[in-house]
Amino acid sequence: MSRLLPENPKVTYHLIYLLRMRFIHDIRIRAGGILVIALLRFGLMAMEVWQGNVPVLLVVDNTLVAALLIWESSRAVVLYTHRRYPLSDLSGRRFGREALLLLLVIGLIYGVRMAVFSYFFTYAQGPLLLHLFGLFYTCLYGLLAAGFYELLIYMDAWQKANQEAEQLKKANLISQLDSLKNQVKPHFLFNSLNTLTALVEKDTEQAVKFIAELSKVYRYLLQSNEKELISLANELQFTQAYFFLLQTRFGPGISLTVSQADTYADCLIPPLTLQMLVENAVKHNQVSISKPLHVSIDSPDGRWLWVTNNVQQKRVSVPTTGTGLANIATKYKLLNQPNVEVLAEPTRFTVKVPLIQPVAE
Known part of the structure; x- marks a missing residue:
């Protein structure tokens, strides 16, 4: 494959340049431009043509031939300028040099044409003012x-x-999302193993059940995290299983209520959204029998999913990295969905995530 590419960097640049500006060689654009200039020039001498004072040969030269020379010479000057100067150079000096070169080329062509016609045809001779006017509009x-x-x-x-900016932006979001995904799995497993360690010493039978549920949850965690979207029904089922692990750890100190959300079970959300929001609530609030943590999942309108918990901050505040919410927000941004909304009140914390309607097949 490398043999197909020229070794000379200047040749390589020129090939890339020509590929980038295919339209400048488009025959339809060139033919259309030449025709427009020919019609404009014909309009200037329409009265002379109508009166029969201008020979046919001069009409053809001043319209089609002149239009062809003007258009192609202008195009050649533009090509030369862009080969010599980069696109990023928008200085007045650059445009001034291009305009000066163009005027010199057009003036030279006009002068040669007039000299040839004046030598061979007496009707092409005329006053200087007329030639200056012709040079001006040419x-x-x-x-x-x-x-x-x-x-x-x-x-x-x-x-x-x-x-390119959009592609770079999307690539950056994907990179951030992959990084956040890699942070979720080990963190979740670490917390679960800590719970299991404490449970084994107290209740062996419950520990076995915990291991079975943990296996189901972690299998879902590994599989669904590779998908962009998952049904709300599956996410709720996973959340219930995940909540069993939390309830095994905290007992009656934590509760979960799902209201109306199951009505919109066919809607889609990014996987692990609910798990991260529930985990976030546990991380930043006290969870005990005397101060139970209540988490509710609701969808009043079928357009947004509300995840709410009561606020009871820990005595020793936990440093927040924003990883959970950042992960969710990044996923929705990558999917071109509305922004995640966070409502922080003194006694209640709510995160609203959009529900994505499934596309009918």
Whole structure:
């Protein structure tokens, strides 16, 4: 494959350059531009043509031939300028040099044409003022043609820059999401093993049941974390299993209520959303029989899922990294969904996540 690429970096740049600006070689654009300039030039001499004062040969030269020379020379100047200067160079000096070069080329072409026609045809001779006027609007057409190509080039560059920025943004989000995913699994396993260690010493039978449920939960954790979306029904089922592990650890010090959310079981959410929100509530609040933690999951309108818990901060505050909420927010952002909403009140903490409607097959 490497043999197909030229070794000369200048040749490589030129090939990339030509591929990037395919439209500048588009025959349809070139033919259309030449036709427009020919019609404009024909309009300037329409009265002379109507009166029969201008020979057919001069009409053809001043319209089609001149339009072809103006358009192609302007296009050549634009190509030369962009090979010499990068797209990022938008200085006045750069545009000034391009305009000066264009005027010199157009002026040279106009002068050669007039000299040839004046030598062979007496009807091409005329007063100096007339030739200056002809030179003026010929240069004007050249500037318009070059400006058209410059506009196309910078619009194309702007569009590609936006696309690259979006791709980079998406790649950055995916990288962040992968990093956050890798943080969830070990953290969850560490907490579960701590609970199991304490349980084995107190209740062997309950420990066996805990291991069975832990196996189910961790299997779901490994499988679903590779998916973008999962049904709310499956996520609720997993959350109930996960909550069993928490209740084994805290007993009546924690409770979970699911209201109306199961009505919208076919809706979709990013996997592990509820697990992280429940874990977040346990992490930042006291959980005990004297101060029970109540977590509720509700969906009043079927558009948003509300996860709410009562606030009872721990005596020793736990440093917050925002990993859980950041993970959820990043997933929704990556899926182009509405932003996650957080309602922090003195006695209640609520996180609202959008419910994604399934696409009908």
